[in-house]
Amino acid sequence: MSVLVVGLSHRSAPVAVLERTAVTGDGLAKLLNEVHDHAHVGEAAIVSTCNRVEVYAVVDKFHGGVSGISELLSLHSGIPLDDLSRYLYVHYEDRAIQHAFSVACGLDSMVVGEGQILGQIRQAFRLAQEHGTLGRELHDVLQQALRVGKRAHHETGIDKAGASLVSVGLDVAAAHLGPLDGVRALVMGAGSMSGLAVATLSRAGAREIVVANRTFERAERLAGSVPTPARAVELAEADAELAAADLVVSCIGANGLMISADRLVAQGVGSDGRRRFFLDLALPHDVDPAVRRLPGVALAGLDDLRTAQEAAEAIGPEAIEAVRRIVCDEVAVFLGAARAAAVAPTVVALRSKAADVVEAELARLTGRLPDLDDRARKEITHTVRRVVDKLLHAPTVRVKELALAPGGDTYADALRELFDLDPKAPEAVAVADMRSAATSVGEVLPGGPGGSSPQRGADLSSPPGGADGGPGESRGAEL
Template identity: 45%
Template sequence: MSLLVVGLSHRSAPVSVLERAALPADAQVKLLQDTVAAEPASEAAVLATCNRIELYADVDKFHAGVAELSTLLAQHSGVGLEELTPYLYVHYEDRAVHHLLSVACGLDSMVVGEGQILGQIKDALATAQELHTAGRLLNDLFQQALRVGKRAHSETGIDRAGQSLVTFGLEQLTEGAPVAEWAAGKRALVIGAGSMSSLAAATLARVGVAEIVVANRTRARAERLVEILSEAGTGLSARVAEMESVAVELTRVDVVVSCTGATGLVLSSEAVAAAVASGARPVDSEVPNLRAPDGSLVARLAAAAARSGRLPDAGYVADAPGVDSLELHGTWAGNGAVLDTPATGLDSASTCPAPAAVPTRSAPGGPAAHSGSSGRQTTPRAVVPTQYAPTKLALLDLAMPRDIDAAVHRIDGVRLVDIESLAEASADAPMAADVDQVRTIVADEVAAFGAAQRAAHITPTVVALRTMAADVVQSELARLRGRLPDLDERQQAEMTQTVRRVVDKLLHAPTVRVKQLAGEPGGAGYADALRTLFDLDPQTVASVSRADSNNNEDTDARNRGRA
């Protein structure tokens, strides 16, 4: 069996296709079930985020596996296979491992180094484990991806290669002005109360807005976020608004940040036009003096997001006054938080970082390569500001699918930054040195994973060999006791120990060496050689493999219980 991944992401597909192909939770469950029911696949896991949909499987046939996985993705995404195929990429065996580890390190993210992907990988593994679609290979792979992602964040400055997605979006709204000066004293509406929205609220509070209004479908979550904001004691005004009153709130605020899990539009162009026409206060008007960012508030918001969801790209926390480092669920946040706490009660869309970036100079015109790099990583480049009418309402849409009607950009006095404009702003910039360091880590870990898998592949055969040897020893000892009935118990025990010691010594060196050789490239053939040389029963080998897989599942279940 071999690892195969078929998927699409912001590297291969335009935003319009990603939006239509987005998989809700129930569709992901059905996709996993249908995949393992298909002939080529024995294991399956789905990684579905704001800017990627990837189906991982352990298959016994490459071409049949690609065809089956592509068809299943098309069926469950609702995008026809003929339309979807040009945007799909395929990675196989070591290239598939390399791809997932790169994704886990944030190398394939729109903002390089963002850490929220680790939580999404953990969620993908948990779902596959709960549905029993993840076996030994995918369990090992996804656990390795989580470890490598954490290592990249702790050993390198990959967090510095990118920046907070909310901060990046706000920088695009300011058209070159310092964010703190631009935001000071403004009134902001945050739509959504997931981890990304919590990050938005923390960022807005940090840069000095005077008021934050939180609207969310679940009022209790909005109230909790407002409670944290209000308890900080900084004079920041924070309150909850019902989703039904968002249109009214638009007339009272200067800035809107929206990141919900809604499948339809949250803000229509008509609602925005009406708010602007009613006289929303221009964001260019005089504002109070800038107040210093409050480190305590940022720390509390970060900790709250760690408890309730995942706080991505929180490197700014380390720079806040009074916050030297934060321990968030056991993960050091002094150089950018890397959280992997599952988001309770959140769907993938409500916990996503900024949605997809679309390459603007190398848009795909055909099928993506089946191997190789997913696309070179970039850091944000400067964007020449476009001339706009005086801005009355600034909108930042970080949702996938989009929350805000793209047509609002035609309304005078409205400034919209959405996933496509963020993609344009982040394209074609030079590489950071930290990215190269992470690439080296990924390459080393891919080699280590391959060696471990090859060694693990031969383990059932070695166990079967030792089992066969033990059976032979027992049979011969029984025959010997029948021929020498006068031996007392001490003599029989000495005879048994001697025979077993001889067999163990004969098997020790070759079995240790064959495990070492199996870990090297091309070492998979040693298992076949052992089975042939010793005429091992394939059913015995298979039963050992199944027992090992069941032990792994029991361990995973215990680990989930402790979590």
């Protein structure tokens, strides 16, 4: 079984496609379970943000896993598979691990270095855990990805260099409205992106912040979390607030537009001579693009923010390079440990067989020499066991060392052949190992194996290295 990633993001697909593939709530749980139920999938987790949908899976066949997951993404998005495939990327084995670690560090985010993606990986972990689709391999991959992300942020400060998408959006708003101190702001939604928007606006000196949400209690909690004068309203009662606001930040991501041009015109927006700015951080979009045609009104969505970020990239190249080195080092350590762990059951099975042979021979000796005194018997037993241990020491140590390199699992296969080990013996050891570790899945909050990966645009008809066969609201994280 090998780790596979199939997905699309702002790097591979336009916002219009990401909008159609966005999956949240019950739809996300449904897709997760369908992926897990696929014949070639043993484990599954889905990282879903405004900028990416990525399926992480443990599969027994490369082709079967890629085709099955791609078809499910096509069905859930309503985009024909031939069209969707142009935007999908695939990472397999070693490259899947490298991709997971890079994503957790923020290297693959729209705003390089942003730290919110760590929260979304945690959400993906928890959802997979709740639905029973998380096994030992993905547990370890996702948990380690979070640890690597935290290490990168702590050691390089890349999360401080990389502003959040909210900050980038508010910088664009300030370019239209002027300094944000003294503005009246309306934040629609009460998820984590909305929370970040409220906190950022408060620090910027907003005169008043209104939080509108379907669940009034959540809006009230968010409004009460900042020192700036803030209040909560029901989402259905937001029309008057739309008219009063200078700045509107929408993070709902519902099916269908939340703010139409007609709705604004009915509230006098565009006819009162005021300048207004709408920041649409949702996917699917909340704000009708037609609002741009209203006098004095400007709108920025995800496409605009991508352009703004690329034009004003402020991440130091040294920090990015330092994070890349961390990812490279961590991938090597993780894969080495995984390969060593994969060989361990064979080593245990070999030593177990040797111990059985020793005990059988000592029992036969007892039958042939019943009058042997205890002292001699103990000395013979000790000598035989020591001889066997010495004979096995070099090959077992060496096979563990060789296992750290790519293809090292072939040495375990050689041991099984040379010593005629029962093929089920190592498997039994591995299963026992997994059962003993399974309890940690429920106890350790999250923060694999080897090969290479076809990238976006690669020919997915043949596996790398011949490996086949043989959000209600904008989820508030990476965005």
